Amino acid sequence: GQNIDQPTEMTATEGAIVQINCTYQTSGFNGLFWYQQHAGEAPTFLSYNVLDGLEEKGRFSSFLSRSKGYSYLLLKELQMKDSASYLCAVINSNYQLIWGAGTKLIIKP
Amino acid sequence: GAVVSQHPSRVICKSGTSVKIECRSLDFQATTMFWYRQFPKQSLMLMATSNEGSKATYEQGVEKDKFLINHASLTLSTLTVTSAHPEDSSFYICSAGASGWGNEQFFGPGTRLTVL
Numbered sequence: 601g602q603n604i605d606q607p608t609e610m611t612a613t614e615g616a617i618v619q620i621n622c623t624y625q626t627s628g629f630n631g632l633f634w635y636q637q638h639a640g641e642a643p644t645f646l647s648y649n650v651l652d653g654l655e656e657k658g659r660f661s662s663f664l665s666r667s668k669g670y671s672y673l674l675l676k677e678l679q680m681k682d683s684a685s686y687l688c689a690v691i692n693s694n695y696q697l698i699w700g701a702g703t704k705l706i707i708k709p
Numbered sequence: 710g711a712v713v714s715q716h717p718s719r720v721i722c723k724s725g726t727s728v729k730i731e732c733r734s735l736d737f738q739a740t741t742m743f744w745y746r747q748f749p750k751q752s753l754m755l756m757a758t759s760n761e762g763s764k765a766t767y768e769q770g771v772e773k774d775k776f777l778i779n780h781a782s783l784t785l786s787t788l789t790v791t792s793a794h795p796e797d798s799s800f801y802i803c804s805a806g807a808s809g810w811g812n813e814q815f816f817g818p819g820t821r822l823t824v825l
Binding site: 641699 | 800818
């Protein structure tokens with residue numbers, strides 16, 4: 601089978617740093633996405649990794665290790681508005697997008 | 710950036726009626742559109758993938774006669790929920806991709822369907 605694993609919920613403090621992990625087992629790999637989804641809204645794109653390494657974009661960074669089937673999303677200088685669910689999704693060899701269940705991130709003052 | 714719109718954003722209907730949801734790519738031509746359903750506190754579930762001018766490919770367990778998808782042009786796809794029932798109440802989200810843009814999908818804002 602194919603599955604994406606990520607923690608269900610995480611809590612962090614405003615101004616701090618948090619790392620959200622994602623591990624995957626899929627039939628082939630053509631890239632990994634991270635999306636942010638606020639309650640009642642559609643997902644918005646954060647990052648795309650297809651090669652190993654770290655991609656940095658402002659306060660958000662995403663890392664990929666294909667050999668380990670592992671990625672993480674790093675959020676720095678957390679703000680209250682970062683409270684949301686963070687979805688990890690992988691494109692397999694059939695170009696199907698396999699979604700994780702999402703990690704609900706709670707930011708406390 | 711690429712913008713995808715959905716209409717309506719929210720709809721309430723009686724059981725047994727049909728509901729049509731439109732998904733439009735506003736500033737690009739979407740060669741492929743995806744329809745997702747999301748129940749509360751659950752992840753996105755892909756319902757079907759449609760390419761312009763051809764029949765949609767439905768995921769296992771999704772009834773194609775109940776969820777009619779029409780991808781009539783490169784900027785418009787519609788999802789019709791026929792004979793809706795309360796268990797069809799959900800958040801329906803479309804996304805669009807374009808050839809040459811890699812694998813990224815651009816999401817519409819979603820449609821909240823409530824069937825009474």
